[in-house]
Amino acid sequence: MRVSFVSDRPDSGGVVVLPVFERLETFGGARNTVDALGDRFTQAARAANFTGRKGQGFDIYAPEGLQAARLCFAGCGDPDRFDVEIFAANATKSLLETRDPTLMFHLGGFGQSADSCARAAVGARLAAYRFDTHKTQLESEKRIAIKTIKIACDEPGKAQASYDNFHGPVCDGQIFARDLVNEPPNILFPKAYAERIKTLSSPGLTVEVLGEEKMTYLGMNALLGVGVGSERESQLVVMKWEGGKKDDRPVALIGKGVTFDTGGISLKPGANMWDMKGDMGGSAAVVGAMHALSARKAKANVIGIVGLVENMPDGKAQIPGDIVTSMSGQTIEVQNTDAEGRLVLADALHYAQAEYEPQAMINLATLTGAIIISLGHEYAGVFCNDDNLAKQIELASETSTEKSWRLPLAPEYDKLLDSPNADMKNIGGHAAGSITAAQFLQRFVKDTPWAHIDVAGTAMKNKRHDPRETTFGTGYGVRLLNHWIADNYER
Numbered sequence: 001m002r003v004s005f006v007s008d009r010p011d012s013g014g015v016v017v018l019p020v021f022e023r024l025e026t027f028g029g030a031r032n033t034v035d036a037l038g039d040r041f042t043q044a045a046r047a048a049n050f051t052g053r054k055g056q057g058f059d060i061y062a063p064e065g066l067q068a069a070r071l072c073f074a075g076c077g078d079p080d081r082f083d084v085e086i087f088a089a090n091a092t093k094s095l096l097e098t099r100d101p102t103l104m105f106h107l108g109g110f111g112q113s114a115d116s117c118a119r120a121a122v123g124a125r126l127a128a129y130r131f132d133t134h135k136t137q138l139e140s141e142k143r144i145a146i147k148t149i150k151i152a153c154d155e156p157g158k159a160q161a162s163y164d165n166f167h168g169p170v171c172d173g174q175i176f177a178r179d180l181v182n183e184p185p186n187i188l189f190p191k192a193y194a195e196r197i198k199t200l201s202s203p204g205l206t207v208e209v210l211g212e213e214k215m216t217y218l219g220m221n222a223l224l225g226v227g228v229g230s231e232r233e234s235q236l237v238v239m240k241w242e243g244g245k246k247d248d249r250p251v252a253l254i255g256k257g258v259t260f261d262t263g264g265i266s267l268k269p270g271a272n273m274w275d276m277k278g279d280m281g282g283s284a285a286v287v288g289a290m291h292a293l294s295a296r297k298a299k300a301n302v303i304g305i306v307g308l309v310e311n312m313p314d315g316k317a318q319i320p321g322d323i324v325t326s327m328s329g330q331t332i333e334v335q336n337t338d339a340e341g342r343l344v345l346a347d348a349l350h351y352a353q354a355e356y357e358p359q360a361m362i363n364l365a366t367l368t369g370a371i372i373i374s375l376g377h378e379y380a381g382v383f384c385n386d387d388n389l390a391k392q393i394e395l396a397s398e399t400s401t402e403k404s405w406r407l408p409l410a411p412e413y414d415k416l417l418d419s420p421n422a423d424m425k426n427i428g429g430h431a432a433g434s435i436t437a438a439q440f441l442q443r444f445v446k447d448t449p450w451a452h453i454d455v456a457g458t459a460m461k462n463k464r465h466d467p468r469e470t471t472f473g474t475g476y477g478v479r480l481l482n483h484w485i486a487d488n489y490e491r
């Protein structure tokens, strides 16, 4: 989808969306269009019972003397409470059936910043996202025809720069992440996933893939154990973006990439098991973020590491009670093969610290069903060993609109992981499932400031109400990670 920002002139071709606030207040190009319509506007508004209240709307088709094919007047209520991104997303959602290739928004004359106008384009793009590559019978009328988004605004040059240099590439990364989560497990298995990551090689982004041989040599038996029941080879993919100063220590982003989680020998029930194609949502956020960082040439050094495995039951599969030695040297009694994400991350976290000595690291994972019990599908759960980092994440969450909420870590929870047979077991029992999972990860973190974000509820959703979320895979995390890096590590 092409996105361009233009000055707020009254008239344009295509489908034109005009915000109208309470008492029929309009601004900028929308004001000019309303003036050009004269009585026609007031009459149509009266006929449609339109007062400008939020959620109301009416259309005028083929307006006489104007270039537009269709004018869509959208009630926006109080201008002080206007959210431009949600506005653009809602308008786009209601116009998806349009056959016109051009969709234009009038956003001038009421104090919308260049940054906000760039976000409007993001709202529109996210709302127009579909995953229909595997639909062969889709009638052409059902395919989205919108090709160009035009935003008419006060500072088009600045808005274009904000979009090209930040919001556009971040949105590309989020859409890339959505595609990864939505792909089925027979198409996106570990090797195929690693291949897809290689296609991201934008200049300056390097991708290194470690196969089972290399991981065996390194002693990553916690990660490898998860994949031994699978016919498909496990992979560890390391992405490196060096946009910062030469001797700045990097930050590390680490993702759980279980391309399918059957539970292994601790097999999951059949109902809804298909959702476990999304058990790589944490890794998708990391890959999408690395794409965004490189595409917008972020001035920071960032390492992205994703552990890609398929968790299957098999004659060779890991057995409950098995004891594995992780790369850190710590031994783990695998009491439940369905608590596999933490095994993958244990080695990925250790490797990140041993190899790159990051100044801070964040891992994302669809780690526990319990986080959905705690926070539903709205907020991701944050666990953090450093109050300053937790604060940074809270702020990045606000600016990115990707909601998160901090939950505790404490020695009392850590104790629940003690095992009579090994250094630890991989489950903590019924209580506080998301916290004991986080405590498990913390055992593989030394003194690096670290956060774990449990995205089981936010990376994949079967029911959605935010107009920007259109498919199972949401791409959650790409925006949050980008703001975190932009606000704290770029200079």
Ligand code: BES
Pocket: 261, 263, 279, 336, 338, 339, 340, 341, 366, 367, 368, 369, 370, 427, 428, 433, 456, 457
């Ligand atoms: N991938 C799941 C967590 C999950 C469940 C994500 C539902 C999204 C929706 C994870 O590997 C898992 O199976 N966790 C277990 C842990 C338990 C065995 C301690 C869980 O949450 O039930």
Ligand code: MN
Pocket: 261, 263, 337, 338, 339, 340, 341
């Ligand atoms: Mn599992």
Ligand code: ZN
Pocket: 258, 261, 279, 338, 340, 341, 366, 367
């Ligand atoms: Zn899992």
